[in-house]
Amino acid sequence: MLTDYHVHLRDDDDDQPPDRVAFTVENVDRYLAAAEQAGIGELGCSEHVYRFRAALDIWRHPFWEQQAHDDLDAYCTFVRTTSLRLGLEVDFVPGAEDRTANLLDSHDLDYVLGSVHFVGDRAVDHEGWDIWTRQGDPDEVWRRYFEALAAAARSGLFDVLAHPDLVKVWGRARPRPERDPRFYYEPAVEAIAEAEVAVEVSTAGLRKPVAELYPAAEFAAMCLEAGASFTLSSDAHAPVEVGYAYERAVAEMRDWGIEEIVTFERRRPALEPLG
Numbered sequence: 001m002l003t004d005y006h007v008h009l010r011d012d013d014d015d016q017p018p019d020r021v022a023f024t025v026e027n028v029d030r031y032l033a034a035a036e037q038a039g040i041g042e043l044g045c046s047e048h049v050y051r052f053r054a055a056l057d058i059w060r061h062p063f064w065e066q067q068a069h070d071d072l073d074a075y076c077t078f079v080r081t082t083s084l085r086l087g088l089e090v091d092f093v094p095g096a097e098d099r100t101a102n103l104l105d106s107h108d109l110d111y112v113l114g115s116v117h118f119v120g121d122r123a124v125d126h127e128g129w130d131i132w133t134r135q136g137d138p139d140e141v142w143r144r145y146f147e148a149l150a151a152a153a154r155s156g157l158f159d160v161l162a163h164p165d166l167v168k169v170w171g172r173a174r175p176r177p178e179r180d181p182r183f184y185y186e187p188a189v190e191a192i193a194e195a196e197v198a199v200e201v202s203t204a205g206l207r208k209p210v211a212e213l214y215p216a217a218e219f220a221a222m223c224l225e226a227g228a229s230f231t232l233s234s235d236a237h238a239p240v241e242v243g244y245a246y247e248r249a250v251a252e253m254r255d256w257g258i259e260e261i262v263t264f265e266r267r268r269p270a271l272e273p274l275g
């Protein structure tokens with residue numbers, strides 16, 4: 001079985017089209033056709049929570065205020081008319097766990113991806129809010145990032161941790177900590193094991209400056225040893241990215257010793273053989 005659960009529905013000409021353009025049967029058909037071609041048995045979409053007005057109940061970051069145009073109920077209702085699994089990519093916002101839980105509990109989702117894009121109010125992957133322009137110390141940035149990831153795991157809000165080492169996204173374009181990265185992974189791996197949250201293997205990193213999978217091989221090895229389960233996704237923002245570089249990802253996953261992936265239906269996990 002191959003899945004792609006981390007997919008954003010977009011129009012090719014617009015990175016953030018309004019829902020009347022993105023959430024249409026014609027647009028979904030383009031993604032389904034791409035998935036079929038890539039041999040993907042289960043396709044799910046996972047829009048960013050912050051594109052929906054309801055997300056402003058969780059956080060009022062200026063970036064979220066700019067993005068929050070769409071209606072979350074309409075999205076869920078629309079996706080249920082298609083053969084897509086219904087997911088949502090939700091930022092972990094420390095201190096807003098109850099408000100996040102309220103939003104998630106009031107929607108009948110197949111799965112929730114938990115993401116750490118922001119550390120404090122600065123982003124690890126967005127140049128407009130770049131954390132590196134304010135707090136250049138890489139040890140501090142990495143430590144805080146993985147602490148937030150651990151807290152996201154422990155929150156119990158999420159089924160999957162998306163792009164789990166996103167902090168490396170810029171590769172050599174940003175400083176790397178001098179310490180062995182396993183020092184930073186450790187608390188997150190402990191939390192992942194305790195919380196039994198799945199870890200996403202994402203090919204999106206291959207399209208970014210870092211040019212490697214999320215998670216890094218050592219991080220994956222530690223998760224595996226701790227008994228974690230894994231999903232496989234592309235973080236596609238266009239049909240052409242659905243199942244991106246899966247041959248390479250599946251080969252690396254097998255090398256790491258991963259033989260099964262998790263699927264979700266109405267937030268119930270099930271293991272399927274990989275590939």
Ligand SMILES: [Zn+2]
Nearest residue numbers: 089115162163
């Ligand atoms: Zn993300």
Ligand SMILES: [Zn+2]
Nearest residue numbers: 006008089235
């Ligand atoms: Zn995403």
